Amino acid sequence: MEKRIIFISLTLFMMILNNVYAQSGQNTIEKQKFHLGKAGEDGAGYAQAVKVGKTIYISGTVGVGDAATALTNVYNGLQKTLAFYGATFQNVVKENLYTTNIEEMKKHNDIRKKYYNNDFPAATWVQIQRLYMETALVEVELVAVLP
Structure with missing residues (x-):
């Protein structure tokens, strides 16, 4: 159960981090x-x-x-x-x-x-x-x- 909570917490953290990263404009490619x-x-x-x-x-x-x-x-x-x-x-x-x-x-x-x-x-x-x-x-x- 504890591993599952850690996994879910880590997954949520990564989703939030990816969303912040995307909103900052850092995910655009240089053309x-x-x-x-x-x-x-x-x-x-x-x-x-x-x-x-x-x-x-x-x-x-x-x-x-x-x-x-x-x-x-x-x-x-x-x-x-x-x-x-x-x-x-x-x-x-x-x-x-x-x-x-x-x-x-x-x-x-x-x-x-x-x-x-x-x-x-x-x-x-x-x-x-x-x-x-x-x-x-x-x-x-x-x-x-x-x-």
Whole structure:
């Protein structure tokens, strides 16, 4: 019985302590954000990239035009975002590619592959009906980890 009372007391104490800690604002995470166009990003409700700890989460970067141009522009844009944090494509651990034409992406995969320099991340490619930007052919989001 005494152990049970001690356990319940300790549990209640921890709940109170966690509540005080949460109310003090100490449970928030530190985010370092990167914006390409803050006004547009705020209007849509996102940040181009957010770094938490050593992990960088990069929002979808879009490409328009023919597949070769769209892919080159997307990966050049992603390269700039990575560079803001001192990262390269060798820090990328996950890639999600969304396109309205998967066959065109497959034909021009050599463009994408050169950015990774044979150090490829886990990747998912999905064909969808359309992207947020109606004229976009491709959108790529990344997760990268700093050493």
